[in-house]
Amino acid sequence: MPSAVTLLSGGLDSATAAAMARAAGFELYALTIAYGQRHVREVRAARDVAAALGVREHKCVDIALREIGGSALTADIAVPLGRSDAEMAHGIPVTYVPARNTIFLAVALGYAEVVGADTLVLGVNQVDYSGYPDCRREFLDAFESLANLATKAGVEGSSRFKVWAPLVTMSKAEIIRTGLELGVDYGLTWSCYTGGEVACGQCDSCRIRLAGFREVGVPDPIAYAP
């Protein structure tokens, strides 16, 4: 049975990508990076999602990115609320975390090498990606090339690392439909950037999620602030 390291943030996308990897026949090693983000609530969600997926192992690695700051998710910068679709469509927002997916994939690569997995799964997508540069196909391809130069397993040829981002060209609605077909319990997931006990419904992440459920025509099972 092939095995994969799957990055699990606790959000809707990564839960769906992991379910797709399981359906594709991979044994899963889940990896959550707790990076000093405001929404530590996500990390709790990641544990629930990992348990529901029946992963072989779930590791949570702390990285103190708050030390370098530079993002609304790691520093004292306000998360923008209530932005329109037009506003969200332009530019890279302040929720961008410098080099986040490079850092996440790097740790996933190390973990994969330790457990002998050769596939790195992540739930990025470039359609609803809020303008993050490290959610694009060309970034993922460049990381895949790097992975095979960076590691003992890659250099010795015992692994040929692959980056699998099955959501990369899907819309949020397509992602949700796919996850529902695979039995993902979206009630366990958490997407809100603000980190309260219920989702705010106003940040970019909540708005994109809610629009996706609306398009699919099913209710989002999580609670939102009134």
Add this chain to the structure above:
Amino acid sequence: MPSAVTLLSGGLDSATAAAMARAAGFELYALTIAYGQRHVREVRAARDVAAALGVREHKCVDIALREIGGSALTADIAVPLGRSDAEMAHGIPVTYVPARNTIFLAVALGYAEVVGADTLVLGVNQVDYSGYPDCRREFLDAFESLANLATKAGVEGSSRFKVWAPLVTMSKAEIIRTGLELGVDYGLTWSCYTGGEVACGQCDSCRIRLAGFREVGVPDPIAYAP
């Protein structure tokens, strides 16, 4: 004045690379990654080296790589002692930390983007590199390409990231000579893998260091176990 993020481990190589970057006219932002390594002694050395270099800022970011293990430097695997030159010349040793330099450069990239630096400096070299795949020129070139796809600064064109590894083709003796000319105080540095209060003199890192000082014909200023 151009600025650079310089990875500072506390060891001899990274101290020399940082001194070369300072001599080349960069303002330095030093970054130390505390990754659960056995030789936390190195992190204390990094603080001393950063202070001696007069860096603009020194950040220390904790990453719990011990969680994923897989190396003599992060897990309960013995550091090999007393290996001959011939033994050191073959294969990748158990002190290899999976994806270490990928992880380090990724965090350095994030830090560089936050402070507006466009050069990442690190002290790897592929001559005395003990067989680590992520100390080779082709790895560094691949990371440089990745960096410009991964970041807001790279994509928007406000920075063109460069990876500068000035030691990459130097021997240990050449590195030491260069550092001495630049006034590096090697008495502040720490290279030993075993993490005692004095260096062991027997691990690969100590042996390569001691051979370098012997070749240069000056005494190594740090203390070694008798």
